[in-house]
Amino acid sequence: MKKNLRVKSSKFIDETYRIAFKFNGIKYFGFKGDTLASALLANDIHLVGRSFKYHRPRGIMTAGSEEPNAIVQLHDNSSRTEPNVRATEVEIYEGLEASSQNCWPSVNFDIGGINNFLSPILPAGFYYKTFMWPASFWEKYEYFIRKSAGLGKSPTEPDPDIYEHRYIHCDVLVIGAGISGIIAAKISAKKGFKTLLVDESPYLGGSTISQNSEFFKLNNQTSGSWLEKEIHEIKKIDNLEIKTRTSVAAYHGYNFLLARENLTDHLPIENRKDKTRQRLLKIRAKKVITATGAIERPLIFNNNDRPGILLSSAIKKYADLFGVSCGEKNIFLTNNDSAYETAISLVQKGIKVEAIVDNREQVDSKLLFEIEKNNIKVFRGFTITDTFGYKRINKIQIMQLSKDGQKVIGSKTNLSCDCLGISGGWTPAIHLYTQSGGKLKFREEDQVFIPKNQSVDHLSVGSCNGDMTLNEIITNLLKDLKLFLDINDTGYENIEVLSCFNQSKRNIWLLPSDKNLGKTKPFVDYQNDATAKDIKLALREGFRSIEHVKRYTTTGMGTDQGKLGNMHALGIISETAGAKMDELGTTTFRPPYTPLTFGTIVGRNVGEFFDTFRKTPLHDWHVKNKAKFENVGQWKRAWYYPKINENMHQAVQRESKAARDSAGILDASTLGKIDIQGSDASEFLNRVYTNAWSKLAIGKCRYGLMLNEDGMVYDDGVTTRLEENHYIMTTTTGGAATVMSKLEDYLQTEWPELDVYLTSVTDQFATASVCGPNSKKIISKIFPNLDLSEENFPHMSFKNTKIGNISCRIMRISFTGELSFEINVQANYAKSIWEKCIEAGKEFNITPYGTETMHLLRAEKGFIIVGQDTDATMTPIDLQMDWIVSKKKYDFIGKRSLYRSDTIREDRKQLVGLLTENPKEVLEEGAQIVADIKKLPVEMLGHVTSSYYSPNLDKSIALGVVKGGKNLIGKKLIIPMEDKTINVTVADPVFLDKENKRLNA
Amino acid sequence: MFVINCPYCGEREQSEFKAGGEAHIVRPKQPTELSDDQWAEYLFMRKNIKGIQYERWNHAHGCRKWFNMVRDTSNDKIKAVYKMGEEPPTE
């Protein structure tokens, strides 16, 4: 038995354009211009969800982004599914499928609804108190709670839509296109400011645009039709950009704001293809004007949450804007004039209003008299004490309020209805203002928080500034704007305003009932099911801070951040605890103002752009040759090159053996390379490395260790003197950028007198490192004219040479302990040089090896890897590298720290070698090292930093750091593992070729 | 997010910059002459002021120059920027 509650045509609805959509699997129709909420209401559907804790049936309550109840899941079980969407904001489109959230198995029959009957034992903090004990049971509780609770489902498939980020710079940003925003934007743009006007809804004009009442006029036209003409005019202004469907999420310092622009969500799905769905706008504005309006307050009374209970302003909007009546027998409960505005609107459209229950006793209001003229009963000084109807309100019970408003008196009267509009006055939407750091003050007259002071770069106008009548809004807006924009006139000097709104209000935070508070359910936070009772309980249990009460009762912690009920929570705390509202303050409103999709936040940074990576010029060759890659910083480095049926271990063993037995080749292009020039280059190196550089001859290379000022090893690498005042420094792959920054820092801030220039050339050069006993033969095949004799080209030296026209820098340096040559060429020649090496090395079985083999080979030689064997607590002395620390140099970075009382301790962790009792057993990197597992607590002496099976030594080798390790050589220690203990012997960290014979093989 | 007026480039987004800690801490010219305590004072001790603070900043994704900034940490207002080696403004 479907009803049609579309009672009046509206110019905002296109009744020639019918749209089919599905809600909970059932097909309905609406019109273009409808929101999901208005279309459901037109189909007489109020029940749309279940509440979070008690699973009480809940209906549409508002007509905007403050909606706490009508939270739906769109397109369940599809890649476009989206949870926590407010039905009041979704514009319907052909193919829309929405379903209720938070109810299982269905909205009409919900298992969690049993919580409602259990509610006497589900008070505030219930989850904290009960399910936390015994702790081991939590997992079992959690399963049950998650299944029946939970707000929506996240998608399981990749998001198919496109999102993007965009920067916008403007002189003036106006947030909110209600009457204040429109006027402000028009004045600003007309005065020549580059202006941006944004509004979250699809149309301009806010609540005024549908105001068609004789009681609110501008220049003798209804405020709605006056505003319509203004909107028509501003669309023609050149330097005014207007964005609808754009919601400001965050307002940060320096007028930096984030907004989400919705571009396709209102289109039929087939029309969205290849279009950007949402855009994150990063707005930098010289001045910001917030015109975000006000949110109507509900009233807190017993059972105030039934489907069919809506904010009075929402009922007005559904009638005026969408032509939809929310019920056929409407009653209002109010403490101010707003409900009368709505009632008049309904009467105009022929919608039946049964009665108005007004908390106020004496009201001298034109709007009220107009209602009585229409023979609508007004109950002055009354309140609602209870409501009835499980899935839809059908009856209310009213009683008279006592003089002080704390009790009800007299007899009970029952009134039947199918819709109840409530109005508790208005709360200025100050959320964005406070996000930006704005402070609030409390205005006693109407119990609202309003902005405390305006700044030079921000202005609040209209009702978000606490101006509630049309008169006030226009007068203050024009006055404030003149100062804010520093202009002499606004063009609105002669505007005539008629406003019949009477500002009187009777504010009672918690309306009394004839029942005990304990027997009632006055909801304060609908989404999180927090009642006035819960708040009082929290106070009784000793919570005082508003932030603590919020967390304990979960008031204001839903996706709506308590836009409706926060003020009542504060009011109830204030009354109960006897504290002043001003002193209590509000809870912090954090961004985003309304939820953002993850898609919008990440924009285009998805897939391969999520975390961009760097490829060496030889990357394609590695791919073609089946390399496995590992991530080193941003780099993709060849890890190992498995042959068919080879696992990692087998590949690494083969590669390592080949490199020592004959020849191997490594892509070392990722090492950081810094070109250092200037007449003070040698002095500079003296200051940044621990060893001495002045005497390094041109054409020679030297290994250097760089410390932090605290004496800890920071980076290492080989630096070559190319010319008198020209060096090329190499850094670790991961340290390249930070070393560059650190060197620049010292040069600019500590030693500006030094004549030194630094240039990063990491990407400009590629490096092929050929090593092994046959490497010299291979190099000589490629460079037949190069004299490779020991005398001409000894270890740690460098030659400039050429192949054809390609300049090559060849360094004879070694990280493997083998004879080896590093060929550096301009990056775009890398592939040709590399392939020449492979070709020339064929007869020697030249074997490409990756980082894993490189690590193994250097570990055999006891060479450290900064960041693996060190961790910012290791000095060169701890690493047993005393030989590299110059005693003669007066100063270098970190020198003074090497003899602080802590760094000279004998029992610091020091780098040692570790050999397992069983030579086949390979230790786990990171494993703890202890001496005695019987004495409790077990003393941790250190840990394993590097560990491999060495094919060249045919045994397991490891490096580790051990307290006082230097003096423990030969001693037996224990590595306790989960299922066993492993015996190890402390050894010298150099396992292979201690005499360095292989370097000159 | 701040807008920072790089003394070399002009106004830029904060995302182009890197903060570098307290300003005007000069590296001792003769570290070896210092006691452990004196060296530790230079090495570790930094102020964390609520209010006017002198800071080092680097235009890392711009001209890569280091410069100094006077910032009120209580409201993030930048009072002044000046080049390395220049005296801090006295106001």
Ligand SMILES: [Zn+2]
């Ligand atoms: Zn710059």
